[in-house]
Amino acid sequence: MRLFLITTLLLIGFSEAFSQECKSTLTGEVVDFHSGAPLIGATVTVLDNGNVKKSAITDLNGKFLIKNVCDGNFELEVSHPECQSKIIPIEIDKNTFKKVRLEHHLEKLNEVIIIGDQTEKGVTKATSVQTLKATQIEQFSDASLGDALREISGVSSLNTGSTIVKPVIQGLNSSRILIITNNIRLQDQEWGIEHAPNVDLNTADRLTVIKGSGALQYGGDAIGGVVLANPAPLARKDTLFGKTILSGSSNGRGGSITSSLDKGFNNGIGVRVQGTYKRFGDFRAPDYLLTNTGSEQKSFSATVGINKFLYGAEVYYSYFDTKLGILQAADLGNVTDLIRAINAPVPEIIEDFSYDIGLPRQEVAHHLVKLSSYLRLERLGRLKLQYSFQFNDRQEFDDRSFINDDVPVVDLELTTHNLDLLLEVDSFENSKITAGVNGLFQENFADPVTQVRRVIPDYEKYSLGAFAGIAHNITESLLVDIGARIDFTHIDAQKFYRGTFFEDRGYDVDFADIVVEQVGSQILTNPVFDYTTFSATVGLSHDINENLELLFNYGLASRPPNPSELFSEGLNQAAVAFELGDLRIQEEVANKLAVTFKGSLFDQRFNFNLTPYANFINDYIVLEPSEDGVITTSRGAFQEFEYIQNDARLLGVDFDASYDFNDYFQLKTSFSYLRGDDTVRDRPLINIPSSNLFNTITYKNKKLKNLNLQLKSEIFFEQTRFPDNNFTAQIVENNQFVDVLVDVSTPPPGYHLLHFDSSIKFDLGDITNLELGFSVDNIFDTSYRQYLNRFRFFADDLGRNFTLRLKLNY
Template sequence: MKNLFLTLLLIAVSSIIYAQNDFSGQITNAETGETVFSANIYIPELGKGSMSDENGKFIIKNIPNGNYKMLISSIGFTTYSTEIDFQENINMNFAISPSAIEMEEVIISTPFHQLQSENVMRVERENVAELNRKGAVTLSDGISQMAGVESLTTGVGIGKPVIRGLSSNRVLVYTQGVRMENQQYGDEHGLGISSKGIGSVEVIKGPASLLYGSDAIGGVLYLNPEKYARQNETNAAVDTDYFSNTRAYQGSAMVKTSGEHFKILGRGSYATHSDYKTGDGKRVTNTRFNETDFKAGIGYQDSKYKADLRYNFNRSKIGIPEEIGKQSTDKDPLLPYQEIDNHILSLENKLYFKNSSLDLKIGYQFNNRKEFENHQHGEAEDEEEEMHEEDATTHPALEMHLETLNYNLKYNLPKTGKFETIFGVQGMHQTNTNFGEEILIPDATTIDFGVYATTHLHLEAWDFQGGLRFDTRSIDSEEVKAHDHEKGEDDTHDNHGHESSAIPAIDQSFESINGALGAKYNVTEKLSARLNLATGFRAPNLSELTSNGAHHGTNRYEIGNEDIEHEQNFQLDLSLEWRNKHFEAFINGFHNTINNYIYLQPTGGVKEGSPVYAYTQDDARLYGGEVGVHIHPHPLDWLHIESSFETVTGKRDGGAYLPLIPANSMTNTLRIELNDQKQAVTGKYMFLRLKNVFDQNHTSDFETRTGGYGLLGAGLGGNLSLGALKFKLAVSANNILDKNYISHLSRLKPDGISNIGRNISVSLKWMI
């Protein structure tokens, strides 16, 4: 393997071309011939771009020799895509066609940086600014507005993505180009990242092990950080948000500047929320939370080399709700609560050669998860309760440090005819260390290694993409003695009265070979079809292998199973998309078969006052899809009518339903967008949205049915210019009718606690 890396590197280095080129031209309207102002000209593989000026002219400097895709996008125009062979300075003029369809963006999460219309794999993409202006309280709340994506929630402050019925360790989250590791196996563990400083969100729905390895059998949530300022520009912005339901304030300040080669940005954010109020007017005690977030980046680029160093620090202090108790709008969490520090440091290095490139991404993460709760040791008397409560706020009952080192090395080979090919190596080294008196999972080391190859073939009407990958994961954990585990004698001693291990040590390895094959066919100029076949795998996590104790967040005693095998799945995706200037329609269908699906099964026993659940396995299948239309009738191009429906069903082999499967839902939206650049207020918009969630009667053995409900939302906003001052204003309201309802994916449902009621948000952004 070492020799292979050296050979690839030597081949690449031998072809270095030290020439650099300038690319200039002019953008015009294909129908009127007028110049187009503020059009984005972008070369995805290089990460370089420019914007057309008042005369439609642009220039991009320091482009290395090679063949690269170039994109031109502008609001109100169809995104233009072409390939250009850069061997010298080039001047070209382009005419782009007006369209009422929203402009397309580059998909970063798939390997060849295609537009969605060109991509073999369908990927959902949304700008975070668009999600926020719809009234999203958190990033987890925002992504639930995307087709096929929901959120598993504990109140408002804790949420994790659910993609087509799969969540937790079955869905990978990527940020800054590296996989995010923050003890995501737990239902009550949120994303741990602020939406501020995130530019866009991409969702791969289905197995993505070919690209990302273990744990991606359900899909990938890919968070793209905000971009640097354009070359030789400096930007700054301050934005604030207010949420009426949680009496919440959120603020963020950003500054970024770019020169000829270097660029830098920094952003600081803070949010504080009170307990949320349900539709019947009651506040859910201890759902309050605070979040501090800091993001920074330093970039460098010339014609041969590109580097991007990013850092994100996030501190979240989140209350753990247990009941509806004292009504308060305080914002400091009560006991019990979580305090989580998350550090993410990533470095991307990219070397450009003649028609090829070498890309190395390295990431380091440190996750410090603490949980504070009332200590009950049995010896505390009434007069000691105050002392124990003070001790609980200074000494966490649970503290885990998770350190993770990721790497991803890939070589983009020179194009061979119509083929583009990538070879890559990915890996991870991770350690989990306990410092608190409670131990949920043991100290352990996890090591991943994977090697893969993927290729793309482009023909006139067909696109094909496929690849293979081999992965191995090893998990080596330490033994946890009974006295360290704080269990009663009946649970921690054998029949002879000797102390036994609460959690035995494990040393296991899991291996898997996976592949993917997809095709996209342009049936006509307006109709395209996609078919994708993919396999994926997921190694069991430490909780599933080693649990032996009460899981207070779910009110059950969980027992792990060190004999469970890794999950292996196969998914078929079929999608059809019709698209013209004024009408879009799509239908996506999927069938996902999972062998050795890991789940919790009640044993019928009781320990420590909680019912006992044990991890076991069975084969399972999930199927369903999404269908939608988008109408923007001519000549009313400012009017947009959208409707979508999504459904998923999950069953075990015996016919029993899987838990935490979202209910079927339909969303209808009426939008008005006015983009007259000559008025004082530009980019004006209004929307009215109704989301209907149907009854969920297909429940697992330990779930109850959930009734349906409808939620009405609305919003408006625009951009205001007052001389040199520029503002963005947005007002939105969710659950306008203050409906009292319970989501099937709420972890507070077993306690009969409703979701959030009416919430009005006001956002103001000042751009400097």
């Protein structure tokens, strides 16, 4: 009986097995998603609940054939050595055909990640590019963007005291430098010399500096260069991680805390939140306190996005709020105070340490919203649409006995809308084409509650730009990169002029048509300007061999004058200057040539980068002391500055090198030299950085808890080439007016600083680790004054500073 039952069950099983239909045929082809070209050697596997049923390899035409397949629902896994593997559901019913498209060039994409400092999106590939990575940025978590960028050769800073730091690239600053944060061009009244970028350094995973107009996607007015502050990509798989950095400093008796948290999901959705808080009291020079130089910063950002191969979208919001004290000793009432301050060995106002941020001070809030999306188009590329909104509210406060101290002397509200459309065509094997359009609407409102003449008037600005470029590999070792851009800019302003000033400048003759009405001694005007500018770039990249590369780049960059250059008429308290714009100022046009020779020698132990360059700028716009020297206002007598235009020539060289002695010791060196000339007046340009030489010796030992020790030497040579902008002023001595020569031109002496930095890492779990860092800036407490610090007339720069950092990865 038992034998009968077993035999019956076996016969039933064989019957069911033979009754299942497994005579179907699966055919298909595997092609490149972008070009449609067949992919040879791709593996196609039929899976049933994870079990392999059948497989095949694509032929020379990218086609495959799998016979004797059962009907039903299965999964098809397709893989290729140079592609991201793909698993797709498939229903097999008799003879079935399936076409599969794979993202090709995976190996090339991985190379992009490895040498990412050369291949930022939207950047010409044959131009000089340098990058600071996350580990370097984290050393400046309690500092500013300008402080961190000084680590790159050819980048210096224009300072207003110790808290306001603007980057300078190869001698150029402000509106000549585009700052891109999370793929958004920052619009934060960058024209002001004393306006620091409203960016939280801690949001960036890398900082990239393009020295020149090699990023036409972002604008054609990058005469100086472009700074890209890009965050890390959002997580695309199920994960949760974060980091917190806590720092404390002796100088300023303050510190910062910054944290970020990332969450990813397997469906491609990623979320990130990040925040930073910084607080410092009065900073200290080697011999005295710098009264009223405290600062406070609060910032927050949040990102939500979905990142799929065929499509993606992202929503981003950031808030940046800062309060900056202005050195009280620089708050002058008249030229007599200026002369006394210049001649005094120490600031005239030195008070006890305080965290209070009094008068004068700046308060700035910046909101930024971004909505972006992309769609991959088969056999073409990627189409991206992005909208951004920015609102910048800048308030500056000063001591005015007749008005409440809480009423600002400057209150500017700048609102900006941007719309960008970008098409990246990557369907060609040896070429990549990029094209797009940008639109902008901007509105500035100068709040009259200040009861002070508006330095910058109300205005509306419209701009429209279009660009296109192609990067083509002529051979495996030679790449050519060509791009062009055209921009149209329209500015419509409403401004009151003093009647006497309007006539003295000759505006009543040259701009009579802009007069709307006369109100008492004031003239209401409506200046309207249109500008059309062209920009272009041509670059070549040649791999001499596997270790040496030669780059050549020519860049044509053009920019219209900014509102400050056109309309300024008033006291800039932070700069201690009365600034005058000029309605006659025209577009600025630069022609720049740069050659970069870089490579790795001696088994890649020696790496170097040498970039000589020449920048010829027609109608160069510069703010410099006027011939009148001093202007007397109801608030006192002040040095007068005005915007003028002349042709300029900048010649320079940047050099970087590193040598690995062994697995533990490394020496890095960098040198920058720049010569700037006004070719019309045959004299040096003002505010050109002096030559500098940096050397860093590093000891690293991964076996000793990733111990890292650094000693850095910074040598800043004295600037010996400068224009003579000295002026004569009348002051009262012994109850008599006497003429005194005011020296505002002579640069300070050169100086040498030594710094130390160290870190060590402890593993606390599988993914959790703690890194401790300790650094000393200005080890020998050297007294010095930086040439490009607007407050060098009043006080020394910062003295010794001890900093302790704790970084927790989790």
